[in-house]
Amino acid sequence: MDWYSTVFELIDMRSFSNLWFWIALAVAWSSASHWVLGVPYDMVLRARRVGGQAERDLEDIARVNVNRVLYIARVSGPWLVGILFFVLTSMAILGFVYRVEFAQALVLLGAPMSGVAVLNVGxxxxxxxxxxxxxxxxxxxxxxxxxxxxxxxxxxFVTALWGMYQNLSLGVLG
Known part of the structure; x- marks a missing residue:
């Protein structure tokens, strides 16, 4: 067995049957919901509960992150949107037209995360x-x-449904 086949056996490129993909998906969404605009959500809870210095800390970090997000959106926003649409469209074509499963997984992770980015800017x-x-x-x-x-x-939910469909159809066909 050569090195190349050993690596690809360890890192299965069939994303929806790979445990690492599902771990990455869970970590990505867990992080996205914990870090709201770059502010850890436990700071919001502590500021609400305790007030005082915790409230001032929350307002300071929120102000810094709001200014940072808006600066990036105003300066680089159109370029970032264009690049993002190009990458997502390319991945969607590769994934759903040419049936590249890894590209499908990237689209099912990247497209909703793009919605979260728009939500954060708003x-x-x-x-x-x-x-x-x-x-x-x-x-x-x-x-x-x-x-x-x-x-x-x-x-x-949608990713799990699509992943089950892919695994069942590849299991029957493959």
Missing amino acids: TAARIEREQAHGPLLHKRLTRCRLYTQMIGTLSI
């Missing part, structure tokens, strides 16, 4: 526009987290 703009702080900031971050979790749940 939430950041709203926080800046409203100059949100205190309970209003908590509400905006909590709502952004809830929508992220809803997108993630739907994404995992």
Whole structure:
């Protein structure tokens, strides 16, 4: 057995039957729902519960991350959107027209994450526009987290259905 076949046996390129893909999917959505606009959600809970210094820390880190997200969106936004659409379209064509399973997996992970990115930019703009702080900031971050979790749940469900379909059809055909 040569090195090449050993590596590809360890790293199965059939994504939907690979445990590592499902671990990566779970970690990606867990991280996306914990880090709301770059702010760890436990800071929101602690600020709501304790107040004082925890509240000031939350407002500071939220302000920094809102400014960072909006700066990136305003300066590089059109280029990032164009590159993202090119990559996602290329992966979708490779995956669903040419039946490359790895590309399908990337689309099923990347497309919903793109929606979360749009949600984050919109939430950041709203926080800046409203100059949100205190309970209003908590509400905006909590709502952004809830929508992220809803997108993630739907994404995992659709990915699981598609993965089961792929595994069953390849099991019957292959």
